[in-house]
Amino acid sequence: MIRVEGIKKSFGKVRAVRGVSFDAPDGKITGLLGPNGAGKSTTLRVLYTVLKPDEGRATIDGADVVTDALAARGRIGALPHGAGLYPHLTARENIAYFARLCGLDKAEIDDRVEQIVRLLEIGDFAERRTKGFSQGQRTKVSLARALVHDPQNVILDEPSNGLDVMATRSLRELILKLKDDGRCVLFSSHVMQEVAALCDDICIVANGKVAIDDSIDGIREQTGCDDIEDAFVKAIHMVEPE
Amino acid sequence: MMRTTLTVFFKEVLDNFRDRRTLASALLMGPIFGPVLFAFVINLSVERSLEDQESTLELPIIGQEFAPNLVAFLRSKNIDAVDGPEDLAAAMEAVKSGVHDIVLIIPEEFGEQLADTIPAKVELVSDQANTDADRDARRARSALLSYNQLLAGTRVIARGINPRALQPLNIDEVDVSTPSGRSALLLGMMSYFFVFAALMGGMYLAIDTTAGERERGSLEPLLSLPVTRDQLILGKIAATCLFMALSLTLSLLAFYVSLGFMPLEKLGMTPNFGPGVVLAALAIFLPFILVGAALMTLVASFTKSYREAQTWLSVVLIAPTMPILIVSILTLRPRLEFMFIPSLSQHLLLVDMVKNEPVNALHVTISVVSTLILGILLTWVCARLYRREGLLG
Numbered sequence: 211m212i213r214v215e216g217i218k219k220s221f222g223k224v225r226a227v228r229g230v231s232f233d234a235p236d237g238k239i240t241g242l243l244g245p246n247g248a249g250k251s252t253t254l255r256v257l258y259t260v261l262k263p264d265e266g267r268a269t270i271d272g273a274d275v276v277t278d279a280l281a282a283r284g285r286i287g288a289l290p291h292g293a294g295l296y297p298h299l300t301a302r303e304n305i306a307y308f309a310r311l312c313g314l315d316k317a318e319i320d321d322r323v324e325q326i327v328r329l330l331e332i333g334d335f336a337e338r339r340t341k342g343f344s345q346g347q348r349t350k351v352s353l354a355r356a357l358v359h360d361p362q363n364v365i366l367d368e369p370s371n372g373l374d375v376m377a378t379r380s381l382r383e384l385i386l387k388l389k390d391d392g393r394c395v396l397f398s399s400h401v402m403q404e405v406a407a408l409c410d411d412i413c414i415v416a417n418g419k420v421a422i423d424d425s426i427d428g429i430r431e432q433t434g435c436d437d438i439e440d441a442f443v444k445a446i447h448m449v450e451p452e
Numbered sequence: 453m454m455r456t457t458l459t460v461f462f463k464e465v466l467d468n469f470r471d472r473r474t475l476a477s478a479l480l481m482g483p484i485f486g487p488v489l490f491a492f493v494i495n496l497s498v499e500r501s502l503e504d505q506e507s508t509l510e511l512p513i514i515g516q517e518f519a520p521n522l523v524a525f526l527r528s529k530n531i532d533a534v535d536g537p538e539d540l541a542a543a544m545e546a547v548k549s550g551v552h553d554i555v556l557i558i559p560e561e562f563g564e565q566l567a568d569t570i571p572a573k574v575e576l577v578s579d580q581a582n583t584d585a586d587r588d589a590r591r592a593r594s595a596l597l598s599y600n601q602l603l604a605g606t607r608v609i610a611r612g613i614n615p616r617a618l619q620p621l622n623i624d625e626v627d628v629s630t631p632s633g634r635s636a637l638l639l640g641m642m643s644y645f646f647v648f649a650a651l652m653g654g655m656y657l658a659i660d661t662t663a664g665e666r667e668r669g670s671l672e673p674l675l676s677l678p679v680t681r682d683q684l685i686l687g688k689i690a691a692t693c694l695f696m697a698l699s700l701t702l703s704l705l706a707f708y709v710s711l712g713f714m715p716l717e718k719l720g721m722t723p724n725f726g727p728g729v730v731l732a733a734l735a736i737f738l739p740f741i742l743v744g745a746a747l748m749t750l751v752a753s754f755t756k757s758y759r760e761a762q763t764w765l766s767v768v769l770i771a772p773t774m775p776i777l778i779v780s781i782l783t784l785r786p787r788l789e790f791m792f793i794p795s796l797s798q799h800l801l802l803v804d805m806v807k808n809e810p811v812n813a814l815h816v817t818i819s820v821v822s823t824l825i826l827g828i829l830l831t832w833v834c835a836r837l838y839r840r841e842g843l844l845g
Binding site: 255261290292293296299303339 | 470669672675676678
């Protein structure tokens with residue numbers, strides 16, 4: 211369960227996030243939707259604690275991301291935007307490294323890595339060094355790395371970026387499986403169709419503020435648009451620029 | 453706490469052992485560069501000094517015909533007379549323009565003056581600002597003085613006086629420099645290479661674990677793990693230290709082995725650089741490794757990219773060698789306050805050891821403790837800065 215309450219974040223004069231609030235409950239998929247530069251990544255970065263909000267608060271399963279950051283991080287599996295791997299380590303070593311850092315012991319690590327390698331169908335290239343991996347392979351390994359410690363909350367920043375059809379499909383299946391396991395999944399995207407196909411709740415952000423936070427039907431209703439793309443565009447224009 | 457740091461440490465070590473670039477610079481470039489350059493310089497200076505004693509000096513002499521005995525005497529001193537310029541003016545011009553280094557002029561009345569026991573005039577034209585010519589001029593001058601003494605001796609004997617009367621003083625110079633002591637000047641250069649090798653050993657790792665990690669996008673996932681940033685940076689610095697220590701050890705061994713092949717005894721040097729000194733040097737330089745690792749990590753964590761980090765770190769590579777250079781140029785003796793300066797204190801202690809002089813225990817203590825304290829301080833600053841948000845760039 212992720213709870214965001216009125217967070218604001220500026221970088222110098224740029225006000226990246228101007229007050230974002232939403233809940234991402236367990237057993238549901240929550241989509242953070244918005245155009246480029248809307249403040250999605252900044253919001254997610256606050257949630258996985260690499261940035262501190264200027265104002266407002268956020269909690270992961272009740273753990274405050276500022277005052278109890280370590281506990282909050284322990285409840286999260288995060289896939290940052292453009293996450294990179296260690297090129298001289300094999301896919302398996304990359305995953306095992308994160309498992310060790312998450313405090314798993316030796317036997318657990320072998321088990322979990324094996325499980326996640328099978329789940330994400332990494333087996334074919336698990337023993338290869340990640341240098342020269344395709345974008346799809348890299349994303350899979352990064353995801354495996356983020357999920358290896360079996361986190362309750364999963365935060366994915368534009369996970370489908372650069373993936374081909376097949377890879378996008380298996381990503382979608384994985385996200386649905388995480389939901390069925392009762393996890394809280396929060397992911398960001400700028401593709402309306404993708405979000406509409408997956409999410410139970412959609413939080414549309416624009417210019418650092420929440421435009422609409424509702425289910426897909428609720429958004430259609432509020433904007434009066436049947437076409438999801440039209441609804442998205444209309445919602446964005448509901449937030450006045452700075 | 454320990455476990456996370458160790459995990460990071462082992463991962464960085466493994467990662468960098470697989471990276472050819474790091475390996476080449478850490479374990480090859482740094483350690484080998486010093487001994488190779490050193491062997492080159494030593495061999496060159498040995499050749500030169502041997503050349504000096506053996507080679508024949510060709511001395512242009514104007515008016516050879518007026519002093520055949522002097523010319524013969526010079527030949528016995530391995531100085532051959534050759535035809536010189538026309539006259540004094542031409543000789544001065546030739547020396548000034550560098551055609552000749554020195555020219556000896558014997559006037560026509562030389563023989564006459566000698567016979568009349570009037571101090572016979574000879575002129576030696578040289579350019580004293582020209583240090584290259586200085587050696588030749590000195591050789592010619594000393595040969596002339598010998599001839600002068602020889603003639604003086606003959607004259608007093610002819611008058612029935614013991615030539616010793618002309619030598620009231622017997623100046624006996626006692627040179628206290630030992631073969632190890634003479635080595636120190638040249639071998640003082642060694643510490644420069646040890647500092648260099650140590651820094652080279654950790655340089656790529658310091659970049660890779662900071663700017664490199666950010667550039668390839670693995671920093672953000674790493675920071676989102678349930679570990680503290682202190683644990684991460686300590687593991688990274690520890691891995692950098694290990695590579696620096698490896699590089700330093702290899703450098704010491706490379707010197708130890710290659711000194712055996714250098715013709716140092718021909719220069720009258722026997723450096724005290726046995727296995728015991730190698731070990732002691734390693735121990736004395738170890739605290740410096742922490743300073744270097746923390747400093748390089750600190751600088752690299754401020755940079756935006758791998759390339760920028762490389763540029764800045766090459767400056768850091770030079771910085772610790774500056775105090776060594778300054779002290780070497782000013783030929784300052786080890787002093788208590790120097791022991792507070794990292795890299796310099798290690799250098800001075802090493803020089804003492806190579807000279808086979810007793811090493812001051814207080815100096816060692818101050819060097820080790822103050823360097824360690826600085827290292828810990830820099831590590832702390834590093835960790836503080838690793839916590840800032842701007843780290844992600």
